[in-house]
Amino acid sequence: MTALPLDDVRGNRDGALDPGETAIWKVQVANFGKGASYDSMLTVDLSSRLLKLDREKMYLGFVAPGATKTVVFRLTAPPLAKILELTNPDGTFRDVAEIEPSANDPKSVKPVAIKPRAKQPSRAQTARLQVMESGVQAAVAQARVFNVPPLPPVLRVARAQILDGVSKFTFGNGNGKLDAGETVILRVLLRNENYTTAQIATATLASGTRDVLPATPEAKMKQVVPLGGRQLDFSLRVAHQLAGKTATLKLSTYVKVAKLGAAPPHSETLKFPIGARGVDTAPPEIRLASPQNRIATTVSSRMMISGAILDSSGLASFRFDKYPVDLRRLKRGGPNQWRFAFARDLKVGENVFPISATDGAGNSTTQWVRVVRRPTASSVKPMAVKTMRGRRN
Helix, strand or coil: CCCCCCCEECCCCCCCCCCCCCEEEEEEEEEECCCCEEEEEEEEEECCCCEEECCCCCEEEECCCCCCEEEEEECCCCCCHHHHHHHHCCCCCCCCEECCCCCCCCCCCCCCCCCCCCCCCCCCCEEEEEEEEECCCEEEEEEEECCCCCCCCCEEEEECCCEEECCCCCCCCCCCCEECEEEEEEEEEEECCCCCCCEEEEEEEECCCEEEEECCEEEEEEEECCCCCEEEEEEEECCCCCCCCCCEEEEEEEECCCEEECCCEEEEEEEEEEEEECCCCCCCCEEEEEEECCCEEEECCCEEEEEECCCCCCCCEEECCCCCCCCCHHHHHHCCCCEEEEECCCCCCCCCCCEEEEEECCCCCEEEEEEEECCCCCCCCCCCCCCCCCCCC
């Protein structure tokens, strides 16, 4: 048996089977013996499920001594996208970035070293040829019919996280979910599941609902090593008035590889629930206990200024009399209440004490406590009266 070169009639006619092409494959069976072959059957067994053969058996019938018979097969290779789907890499994925589940800071990331894979596994597709004469094997051969090209990278989503704390780039309630009126960051970790480095890659994010709009719909990546990953951040804005309860986002990646050109784009769908609860825009409430009013009058030289701070988003910072106060010094009066008490000396006249508080959603409020200290009778010195002697009225 002799397997002739492929003739890719539906392809670029380079004499090889490429992804998406159909080729004519001829196999010649020659009888070099002195006797004739009366009952011969040629069978072809492909080593892969990637290729499609029009038939696996061909009855040869009578083959005279010194004669040759040629059998024509039609061999088809699937498109490159199908090859990527059917060919799974063997290896363990290691992140190059570990995301902290409780982190709301967009800068929170821990880098991890990773070693790239330099070689791809052998992906040569072969065919086993066999001639059976009257049930007895008469000849056997093996031919290489297809070489899977170096597979371009496929970047898939390994992890997705919503960052909705209060920072330079985000504004929300910090619960890690999409809520009405928030500006959040969608942090995505993409991993390269093939053995070819992605020199240049582009990721685009599209929204299937008007409730969530991408503020940064595109991100660039370079040098994503095999079985490695890259972290990308997309800014999202959630509408104040919601029409649905679910946000569907479509993430598509486009990869370019040297000598391979552009790989087929890969798309994935990400779904997140949308909460109807809006963003906390109410500033903290400051309630005075002493003095009871923000404007007070007293004759004492010292006063205790106390009260409570109430806010449902938590207390982020507190300042009294223009100086920051450690939150650990404040006593908790409940799940959303903090108590303060400070003693201050008073000077005669007007005394002003500013009280400022900022909650976890970034809302701030400031109150001024005005205390007027009146002088006592003992503290007033009598004025000296001068008399003029020797003068008559």
